[in-house]
Amino acid sequence: MRTIHVNLGERSYPIYIAPGLLDDPAWIAHLRGRQVMIVTNTTVGPLYQARLEGALARHLAGCEVRSVALPDGEEYKTLAVMNDIVTALLQNRFDRGCTLLALGGGVVGDIAGFAAACYQRGVDYLQFPTTLLAQVDSAVGGKTAVNHELGKNMIGSFHQPRAVVADTATLRTLPEREFRAGLSEVIKYGLIRDAEFFDWLEGNLEALLRRDDDALVHAISRSCRNKAEVVAADEREAGGRALLNLGHTFGHAIETGLGYGAWLHGEAVAAGMAMAADLSHRLGWLGRTELERIRDLLRRASLPAAAPSSLDAASLRELMAVDKKIQTGRLRLVLLRRIGEAAVTSDFEAPALMATLRDCRAATAAPAT
């Protein structure tokens, strides 16, 4: 078992990574009370909930375990569904000493984490992410939220879990497309701050795609270590944490333009990272060779390396303008100085951005050698 520590003072916590952890007593020590509510969804619950219940029954004497299964899908990441979790907690008379266990992907983690942040002004929770995206990204760092009809993740909280338990065996049931979309965020860590990891990914992508246990544990650990370091330095996203948004402003524009759900988040981020790399190259930050290495790795993972041709440059530019990362009217983007080093900047000319938006579309996505 690998353990990564997220250092946040009194809010510090471990991330455990290994196959088979759902059954393992390692995480039991992070339960401070005896009232436990498993929050899962109707897809993941039938597969894995009994494993958590079994571990609790074996290792936590006298615990009171209840569960609530949310409907599966981003469209249920709402205040109303969060309220349903609170209803379950109150109906079972759970007090401030209770703990929520979030078992599922990013949607379950975000909404259960937000319920934990708000219930009686804050109770404990543990994350049991069951998708690659959640294991390397959304379950780590304490960002919780639900969507508003006018914007994603607009209502939420920073609320750190007591532990993150990434059982890599749960990835065996993950649909192939979702698995590959998760790789997008793995590749992101190499790009923004870990050139050595990017090299490793180039050499080990096939093992990852086979879902080899050792490769998975290494890739997830390294991703979590990178995220943990970024989060420790900037818990509430006042500065450096913004680097984690590489590709996301482009990606959100694609997701919104296509309608949510047409592309997976990781797919849109992959295209967005390729576009950020393209703009970085135009600004003279990133060499041609590095740009091609990035595009190649994304393509080998069967991820898009450009925006869909159905969205024109003007539409994308308009959609980028409403992204919430804009603070003062000026568009700020995460760009790459080189593979392994990113920076947030608004120091680029509009024509360069428009050229990227115009040229990085599926029709021109083939390597420009």
Next chain:
Amino acid sequence: MRTIHVNLGERSYPIYIAPGLLDDPAWIAHLRGRQVMIVTNTTVGPLYQARLEGALARHLAGCEVRSVALPDGEEYKTLAVMNDIVTALLQNRFDRGCTLLALGGGVVGDIAGFAAACYQRGVDYLQFPTTLLAQVDSAVGGKTAVNHELGKNMIGSFHQPRAVVADTATLRTLPEREFRAGLSEVIKYGLIRDAEFFDWLEGNLEALLRRDDDALVHAISRSCRNKAEVVAADEREAGGRALLNLGHTFGHAIETGLGYGAWLHGEAVAAGMAMAADLSHRLGWLGRTELERIRDLLRRASLPAAAPSSLDAASLRELMAVDKKIQTGRLRLVLLRRIGEAAVTSDFEAPALMATLRDCRAATAAPAT
């Protein structure tokens, strides 16, 4: 102008207390951005909103001021109404640098504070409390919440304001009954930790009831100083902050038993404090003379010093059992060692509690000389 500092490290903030502060530029310095959303209700807004807007127009160049008026009443302290505030923020494209101004009583402050806690995972807010209860209690300390159909304040957050601005002139429009209910929490500070203040209240109650400016500023400042010290020592209610709940477990039982709204919160707390004093006396903690001083002061403020006769002891006991302060099945109460010193304890015999519940009812509320 009096200023009380709430010392919470990087979350520290001032409380300003004086008549006329809505027009005063003192609080403008606490606005970090130019987007300002006034959150008020349909009763308070027409009286005072223009004053805030005028101050902003005079003292904050280029600010963008919007407002949202909530329906007036505890029954609107819901997630749905909080969501309406978020809708207004998003429709106006307010970003993470925006500030909410909560203008009204405890309901407006709690819900606007919770909206500020959640909007884009947390934005700034200032409290402009316009009731005595809010000025001495709910606006100070960062507790925000909305109600759930199964319990009050069950969904919320600790989120400190950037400043609290208590314009004592706004109390002139407060209905007499609400004003007296607010005095209940003022008296509470004397009881739990400030015997000298309790003496002062005995000597100056008539000036307060006349709403004399000097008396008000003194009483509110002293109350806020007490609350600030308690909050600074225990921001998230892990320990000492629980002393602020003197009378509240009894009071909540009365409020629930009568149906919310029959008695004002401060009225129920007044009866609850008298009951806590009675139980403290039965345990030998509090002398007969002190018990009578407490009852006398409450009666002089036209506040109840006993539970309503319509609620019998068994019903009250049952209602107290579901109060959220119960952590481990054992009822814990805030009791008085003497005037000016309180303690949280579960060290009392059931018969003593039942005797208090049986005897402290309106029919026996006359001084037991």
